[in-house]
Amino acid sequence: MRETRPFGQTLLLLGSMTLLLSMLLPWWASYNSLEQQVTNINHHLAQIIEAPSSSLPLFNIAELSSGRPIETQSQAWWFGQAAANHQYTLDNTPIFYRLDITTATRQWAQVSLPLVLLTLLIFTFLYWRWRKTQRSQDHYFHTLLHAPEQAQPNSKHPIEQGIVELYRHYHGQLDNLQLQLEKAQYQSHQDSLTDLGNRFAFRRDLNLILDDENQLATTTLMMVRASALQEINTEHGFQAGDQYLQDIVKLVRKTIQSELGATAYRVSGTDIAVLMKGQCEPISKQLGTLLTQELHHYQHVHHLSCAAYIGFTQLLSGQAAEQGLIRADLALAQAQGGEPNSWSMVLKQGDSENLGESQWRQRLQSMLTEQRILLQVQPVKVYKQEMLGYNEIFTRFPNEEGGTYQAGTVFAMLQRLNMSMLFEQKIIEMILQQVQHHVLSQQRWAINLTPASLQQNSFLIWLERILMRDRDISAKLVFELDEQVLQHQLVAGKRLLEMIRRSGARFAVSRFGHGYGSFRLLKEIKPDYVKLDGLLVRQIQEDSTTLQFIRMIVDLAQRLGCFVIAEGVETEQQKDLLESMHIDGVQGYLIAKPCDINNFKI
Incomplete structure (x- = not known):
């Protein structure tokens, strides 16, 4: 202008x-x-x-x-x-x-006045016309600044051309900035290694789900913990660790591809989260089984002690995000307390499970320092004279309200807080003291080992040193480990078995009988005791195939020199059928319920 x-x-x-x-x-x-x-x-x-x-x-x-x-x-x-x-x-x-x-x-x-008036009229009119044109032009240019698309086509007016060019340049810059902003926003919510959403994208989508006004909408949260990352980084380098994480992400994507709308995120160095619509129980059974199979195969191919663990929980609108994350973390910790590559599901929380990590750490540390750990015993009814009495020792953890914490929750939190080894050492020390001073000298005492014990070389060294101190006490001990744990950590299991036998103690495979792979495991390690899975015992009356399968286990184990004990016997019919197979011992509520070790008598 x-x-x-x-x-x-x-x-x-x-x-x-x-x-x-x-x-x-x-x-x-x-x-x-x-x-x-x-x-x-x-x-x-x-x-x-x-x-x-x-x-x-x-x-x-x-x-x-x-x-x-x-x-x-x-x-x-x-x-x-x-x-x-x-x-x-x-x-x-x-x-x-x-x-x-x-x-x-x-x-x-007479001459000048008419000329002056005429001049004033003429130039006043010209100035008025110019101002009118000017205002109209100013209004047009002002409108053009706000709506450049209204510019006249092929206009040669320099100002109009300048406004249009300025608009095009400005609009181009805006488009470029918008693209850069979208790219930056996408990158800020994306993990560079796995191309998954990062923890910021996860919290954003999690809050949207929990803030949904539809109270009937349910979402399943699956957490996958790549537990072997630190081991691979230490032994093979960070490049191998990155490749391992990418492989786990591929397995997760392969597993969830059937779930429409499922979105995966990398929420920490080792944790991968997946949000998907639907009820948790059917989804967890389906995806947990599929992903566990994939992880077992990956573990076998890459010679790992464990590939990853899986945890599931249910999310409902209106809940706090932290509650869902605590449940998912607790499910992961419970899975880590089981066999390698296993999955676990936590749908509800008790009051103790709502505690934060710092509160749990304080309580567990106090429990450890004050030895507030209860030892209970459940005996086995033995049928053969050459077999010494067999008594399995369980641990219970008292709480401040006079009751006890759920053992699974405590072991999950120990695993989560990296305190499993401290508690396992304390429990074994307490059991050794009880066995040393117990009046029942001609008995064997079974101690359950957690799967984490196989992954801790320092624990195995400590355990061997403790057992070698008194071989007479060690001879009275039987260490139990689940079959599924041994199936996927066979090398570490054999190392543990050799150490136990060197010390004079015995070894038992618990929850035995998951399939025909059990026979291969039986041949590989030849344990002192085989304890049939309680699930098989419960099915013995309804399923003739299960009955024949148990007969095969009993026959082969006894031929290899193993004693066979049936767990979870609760009815007389189960007991009679097992006795007809000439089983070596039975254990369960029908025989005896667990009781305090100080009050235990046969």
Whole structure:
């Protein structure tokens, strides 16, 4: 708009000049007329003096005086010297006269006033038209600034072209900035290694789910913990660790591809979270089984002690995000307390499970320091004389309310807080003290080992040192480990078995009988005791195949020199069927319930 301002200034300047000329030109004509009259009077002054006074107006003389100046002064200052008193010398006599300027003034006014009015009208109209055009143009350009798409096509106006070019440039910059912003936002919510969403994207989507007003909508949270990452980083380097994480992510993606809308995130160095719509129980059974199989295969191919663990929980709208995360973490910890690559599901939380990590750590540390750990015993009914009494020891953890914590929750939190080894050492030390001073000397005492014990070389070294101190006490001990744990950590299991036998203790495989792979395991390690899984015992009456399978286990184990004990016997019919197979011992609520070790008597 600045380019149009000089035209307005020029118009004002031209109008002023025209207005001035319309006044000056008539004035100049009247002034020249007066000057000509002065010249004419000077030429004819002698005749004028001799003429009568009545003839003076003919020469346009207002006053005439000979020898004496005219006292009155003209007031017509606009004609200057022409309207003033004139002096002329004739024959050494000074002659004074003054012109009559009334006619000249009237002529000037009659010509200049119409010209001035006409000039004012013309330039006022021109200026008004220019201002109107200017306002219209300003309004158009102002509109164009806000809506450049309304620009006239093929316009050659420089300002309009400038606005359109500016708009295009500005719009291009905005598009570029928007793309960069979207890219930056995407990158800020993406994990660079796995191309999954990161923890910020996870918390964003988690909060959206929990803030959903649909109270009936349910979402399943699956957490996968790549537990072998630290081991791989230490032994093979960080590049191998990165490849391991990418492989686990591929297995997770392969498993969840059937779940529409399932989204995976990497929420920490080792944890991968998956959010998917649907009820937790059916999803966890399906995906947990599939992913566990994939992880077992990956573990076998890459010779790992464990590939990963899986935890499931249910999310409901209106819940706090921290509650869901605590349940998922607890499910992971429970899975880590079981066999390698296993999965666990936690749907509800008790009051103790709502405790934060710092509170759990304080309570567990206090429990460890004060030895507030209860030992309970459940005996086995033995049928063969050559078999010493067998008593399995369980641990219970009292709480501040006079009850006990759930053992699974405590072991899960120990695993989560990396305190499993400390508690396992304390429990074994307490059991050794009880066995040493117990009146039942001709008995064997079974101690359950957690899966984490196989992964702790320092624990195995400590355990061997403890057992070697008193071989008489060690000879009374039986260490139990689940079959599924041994199936997937066979090398570490054999190392543990060799150490136990060197110390004079015995070894038992618990929860035995998950499939025909059990026979291969039986041949590989030849344990001292085989404890049938309680699930098989419960099915013995309804399923003839299970009955035949148990017969095969009993026959093969006894041929290999193993004692066979059935767990979970609760009915007389189960007991009678097992006795008919010539089983070595039975254990369960039908035989005896667990009791305090201090009060235990046979």
